[in-house]
Amino acid sequence: MAWTWFHKLASPPHVYRVAGRLTPWLAWPAALLIGAGLIGGLVLAPPDYQQGDGYRILYVHAPSAWMSLMVYTTMAVAAAIGLIWRMKVAHAVAASCAPIGASFTFAALVTGSLWGAPMWGTYWQWDPRLTSELILLFLYLGYMGLRSAFEEVQRADRVSAVLAIVGVVNVPIIHYSVIWWNSLHQAPSVMRLGEPTMPLPMLVPLLMMLLGFTLFFGALLLVRLRGEVLSRERAASWISAAVRP
Amino acid sequence: MSAFLDMGGYAAYVWPAYAVTLAVIALNIVWARRLLKRSRKDALQRLAIGGSDQ
Numbered sequence: 650m651a652w653t654w655f656h657k658l659a660s661p662p663h664v665y666r667v668a669g670r671l672t673p674w675l676a677w678p679a680a681l682l683i684g685a686g687l688i689g690g691l692v693l694a695p696p697d698y699q700q701g702d703g704y705r706i707l708y709v710h711a712p713s714a715w716m717s718l719m720v721y722t723t724m725a726v727a728a729a730i731g732l733i734w735r736m737k738v739a740h741a742v743a744a745s746c747a748p749i750g751a752s753f754t755f756a757a758l759v760t761g762s763l764w765g766a767p768m769w770g771t772y773w774q775w776d777p778r779l780t781s782e783l784i785l786l787f788l789y790l791g792y793m794g795l796r797s798a799f800e801e802v803q804r805a806d807r808v809s810a811v812l813a814i815v816g817v818v819n820v821p822i823i824h825y826s827v828i829w830w831n832s833l834h835q836a837p838s839v840m841r842l843g844e845p846t847m848p849l850p851m852l853v854p855l856l857m858m859l860l861g862f863t864l865f866f867g868a869l870l871l872v873r874l875r876g877e878v879l880s881r882e883r884a885a886s887w888i889s890a891a892v893r894p
Numbered sequence: 895m896s897a898f899l900d901m902g903g904y905a906a907y908v909w910p911a912y913a914v915t916l917a918v919i920a921l922n923i924v925w926a927r928r929l930l931k932r933s934r935k936d937a938l939q940r941l942a943i944g945g946s947d948q
Contacts, residue, residue: 873929875933876929
């Protein structure tokens with residue numbers, strides 16, 4: 650049957666083993682890309698003609714904001730798969746996403762606020778983009794709080810999945826907020842149709858950071874997923890083989 | 895070097911932004927590894943308690 654690969658992919662021992670083997674292949678390229686992106690963004694990229702060196706916050710702000718949305722989308726898709734096909738591993742993926750996404754949403758908010766202070770003259774404004782990003786942080790925290798309210802993992806999985814799926818409407822709202830409403834925040838300069846609006850020496854370090862953060866998310870997800878899979882398996886005999894040193 | 899650290903007068907905003915982001919990256923590594931380590935330990939404990947019938 651064509652579905653056998655799907656079941657193998659979703660079997661906990663297989664996931665545990667493959668995730669372990671795959672982690673360094675994501676972690677090391679992520680470290681290299683983020684390292685190179687930091688040097689590129691802080692040293693090699695030219696200052697902005699309007700914002701001088703202040704714009705360099707871009708190289709940590711945009712990747713953090715990208716993470717906040719990409720991780721949430723991953724979480725919602727995994728939660729939906731878990732809910733629809735009753736797939737334990739998918740629920741474990743969703744649960745693994747939340748703390749990662751929450752922490753990078755926090756980073757996006759703080760770095761944005763530190764960028765706004767000198768450029769807009771304010772650390773915070775109840776602006777559509779900023780407000781919807783703050784709601785995203787609350788969605789992550791609500792998801793984590795809801796999970797921890799249940800003793801039984803299966804119930805926590807199902808109930809929190811509904812919140813994750815409903816909350817996904819906030820993702821396009823965040824992305825398009827700067828287009829739909831008047832916002833202090835600028836419109837996208839990379840994640841848009843057509844050419845990016847940045848010269849190459851500025852753009853290349855940004856793309857390295859975006860890719861580096863994405864791979865870093867992959868590595869983190871795999872490590873967390875292994876932990877989640879282990880803690881969900883109660884009496885499985887494979888655990889003894891997998892865990893014993 | 896001091897010109898680099900000064901960040902064109904934006905040092906008070908640029909460096910904290912980088913510090914927060916790098917701290918989030920470092921914490922995520924610590925948290926993820928701690929979760930896996932704890933799950934391993936718990937799994938071993940369950941096996942020890944469960945005994946030979948598992």
